[in-house]
Every structure is written in structure tokens, then in C-alpha cells.
Amino acid sequence: MPKFKSVDYYNFDSLLTEEEILIRETVREFTEENIVPIIEDHYMKGTFPMELVPQMAEMGMFGATLLAKYGCAEMNNVAYGLVMQELERGDSGVRSFASVQSSLVMYPIYTFGSEAQKDYWLPLLARGEKIGCFGLTEPDFGSNPGGMITKAEDLNDHYLLNGAKMWITNGTIADVAVVWAKLNGVVHGFLVEKGTKGYTVPEMKGKHSLRASVTSELIFEDCKIPKENIFPNTSGLKSPLMCLNQARYGIAWGAIGAAMGCYDTALNYALSRIQFGKPIAGFQITQEKLTHMLTEITKMQFLTLQLGRLKDKGVSRFQQVSMAKRNNVYHALEIGRIAREILGANGILNEYPIMRHTANLESVKTYEGTHEMHTLIVGEDITGMSAFE
């Protein structure tokens, strides 16, 4: 297949800085040379490509927006978004790994952690020497995390943790889990380390989506958590939601990458597939499909870039993040399906990335706030009336 080219119909690049472009090109090259050649194999086997982690760390992809003193790249949110875009053009599972490590593990340690927690964990996580996961969702509490039943008790010299988390990316391979549990009825964050007695992490099997990613349950049975492992600076459910807001922002960019991968594949296929004596790109129905895909990708780019610029100025609102995540994943999934139609039967083969991207996006549409919840978050923002509380 020809080398992936940037999708840029509206001179989008003219709005990026030289550094932002160089960062995107660097991660694009990394994806092309390191993810694309191996990902189908991992996906079919249902394994996460651990071999990528050291190089991703070396390049600085974990916690990339955090301070240089912790070994991080200290880049802006737009550059971080472009990294997510390029990784997800490879695979949503690889992007998910980086999202979780950065936005759901390093960000909360950075934001809510003690100095000792930051000094110990952040450099290790940035170097990829330790892997983290984030436990909020429970088997019976997904869209309604406030109902969580995982709880911690203060037993003077330690906390006692009991409960279970589900759908946890990186769970089984994680060295540390950021776990949210109720202490005296209020949500608090705890660092639970691998090897803690009573802490088990069975991997969830049988997925038809995000197969190149580890998804696990976290089970806590009378786990003794050292006192120093609680986050000192959290404020109820708002804290984990702040983390999700970071991750959702990265997902909005990531979805553009998956969509670009599908569009690029479909365009190349349409130009070379001959039916009735001419390339199918020359038929009106195919052109309508390609036009729709490119239009949606172009709209996503500008929506998300402006969100990133607002975020860099510190004035973005979480409802705006909801709109971008909701819109981009919805259309990326639609683009995946249309791309599959253009490829006909070939679209289902793993010779092309389309079916994998599309199946992945089914998860992405639901995780980190479902499409429906983001609809209601924006709906509440518009009308002042909550449809879910």
C-alpha cells in the first residue's frame, strides 16, 4: 500500500506551529514503521504489543504535557492531540495505552498527588518502566460512577479496600492502579500497587473490539493500602471526572486518526479497483462516499484544533470536550463503515485496517463517557436542564 499521506483539504497545517508539525510527522513515522507492520498480527492474537512501550517512552509519549522536571516533554495540548491522532491511525488500542498512562494515571498523580507520590511515580511512568491503569467503572456503575460500591475504610495505620472495577485498560499489565473508592461516603483516589495482598487483575477475554489492548477486572478483597497512597488533594467525584476530561480530549483527536486511516485506505482502493472497465472512484456513489468522509474529517480537524487552543489558554469547558469526543467518534465510526463498503468484500480482510479500526471505534464510542451521556451533557449545557440526574 502507498505511504500514508496527510489528510489536509483546508490547509489545516497552516494553523500549526513548526514544532507541532514536527511532532506529528515524527509520531507518524513511528506509527508507519513500528505499529502498522505488527498490529494486525497482535489484533488477531488478542495481544497488546508490549514491545512498543520502551520506544514510545524514549520518544516521550507518556505524560507529554507534564513538566520537564519529571522527565516529560512539556508540550502543549495541541501537540499532545496530534500524537494521539497519529497513534490511533495505527490502532485505537495503542492510543488507549498512551491515553491511560498519560491522562488517567500520570495526570491524576500530577494533579492530586503528594510531592512524594509525584517524585516517585512520574519519572518511572514517563520512562515506561512502570505501567499504570485507572479504576473508576464498576460492573454495575458505568455512566453513573457516583453510585460506586468500592469502598475504603480508615483503619488508623492503613486503609482497607474492598470492591471491584471493570473494563480497565492495562489492568493486568499495570504496576500501579489509580483506584477511586468511597471513604466515609466521599470519592477518594488511591494508588494500589501490584502485588498488594487481596488485589487480583483477571484479564477480560472474548472481545471483538480493541483486541490489541489489555482489558481487565480489578478485584480488591481486604486490601491493605498504606496511608501514604491516598491522593491528598482530591475533591469527590469531580476529581476522576477531571481525569476523564483529559482522556476524552485525546480520544477526540485519536478518532481523527482512525478516520484518516480508513479514508486513505478507501481512496487508494477506489482509485485502483477496476469494475465495468474503470476505477470505482469514477462512479458517482463512490465519489459521494469519499466526499462525505473527507468533509467530516475536515470538520473534525478544525473543531478539535480550536478545542486544543482553548485548552492551551485554560478556557476550554468540559461540555466542549464532550461535544468533540461525541462528534468525532461518531463520524469516525461512520467513516469506517463507509470505507468498508467501498472496499466491498476486501474490506473485511485484515490485509486492510478498516474492519479493525471500525470494531475498535465501537468501544471508543462507549468508553470514556458514552455517546449518549455526552449528548446529555451538551443538552444540559444548552437548556440548563439535566436529563439524567
Added chain:
Amino acid sequence: MKIVVCVNHVPDTEARIKIGADGKGIDKSGITYILNPYDEIAVEQGLRLKEKFGGEVIAISLGGESNKETLRKTLAMGADKAILLKDESDRDSFSVAKALSDNLKEINSDIILFGKQSIDFDNSQLPGLVAEMLNLPSVSVVVKLEIENNQVVCEREIEGGHEKVESRLPVVLSVQKGLCEPRYPSLKGIMAAKTKLIEEKPVISNSKKVEIVSLRLPASKGTGKIVGTEPTAAKELVRLLHEEAKII
């Protein structure tokens, strides 16, 4: 160790080249430029020497404002400093070598690295010319390099084998694929490159000795010919390859 790497800003290998209106240059519109791939190997080698012996890596390039993109990439990879010899005029290898060596004299480095050729005009002349102008030894097409106590041991790729040669610092080397694998710039490196200096220097002399008279694209490939689709066509195909194409 003071290490200089000379780098060129060249059209991407996938660029579709068109001849410009004057028939002597290319139409640069719409072309993406990259750090010359052989020079990228030279940058990597320079960084490895710095990691081993300490010192600094200075990247130097001759060309227009856009060459800064390529210099920025060398800084992102880890070079300490970059120099742009600013000159938009068309030059031949000799005049580029002259401008480079005038500046390299002042830098007084221990080692000067080049890629073995630039993938735009493929002249492969600069390393030799610069070495001559600076009165330094030069070794070309280096695929292995060891340096100890100013002693330089290189392996060169030659037809059908490898040649091992010795020289001494300071030296000019041109490097070949296989010497080392260039690193990706780290995201931290890219951010840090923002604060590193690209020093601009004017270049006055353009003592060209070779003039481009004209450029043309290779003849386009003719259309293919299908001899037949039945097994019996094989015989005819062999006959045509033998008698017409004369390749078997």
C-alpha cells in the same frame, strides 16, 4: 570532541518532480522537503560520538530560509547548535564546498560528517572537495567507524566487499546506510529545539564552475502489452522477450 555534520534539505523521496519554467531547475511548488536520508545517518553518528566522547554536535546547511526545517530536525534529534549559510542562489558542488569550507575553517572541528550523497542531484562531490579545501584526510562510503586516541578506523563499502582503512583526526567522512540507524527525534527534543539557536550567516562568494544547461525528466514508461491469457501464450511471451526485448 567537536563534531560538525553537514546536512542538505532535499525533496521527499515520494515527491513528484516537475521541471521549472526555465528548464534548468525544478518546480518547487507543492514539494515536501526532508533532511537528506544519508545526512540523517551522519547526524546519528555525530550524536553517538558525542554520547561516547562528550563535546558538541553542530549541524550546518547551505540554502534558503526553508533549510531551517531540516536544521530544526537535527536540533530535535539532539544536535547542540545549527548554522544556516543563507544563500538562495543556484550553486554547483564546488561553490557549495567553498562556502562550507570557509566556515568550517573557523569552527576548527575534530570530525566533519557528510551523507555519502544528497538524493536530489547525486553528485557525491562535497565530502571530497571540502576535505581537499581544508587539507584534511577523507574517507568515503563509511559503514563502520571506530575512534580511539585520535586514530580513526573505518570500514568502507566497495564493490563485492569491505575495505578497512585507518586515518587520524581531524577527518572528513561520508557515511553510507548500514553505519547506524537514525533515531526518532524525541518529543522532548523537539520542544527543546525551539530554544536552541540557528545561527544565520551570509555567504558572499558563488564561484560556480559548472553551469546547468537543461533538465529533463526521463521518458515515460510505455504502456504494457498483454500477449494472451491462455497457457499457450507463454511460448509467444518467451519469443518476444528473447527476440524483441532481448532480455533473455
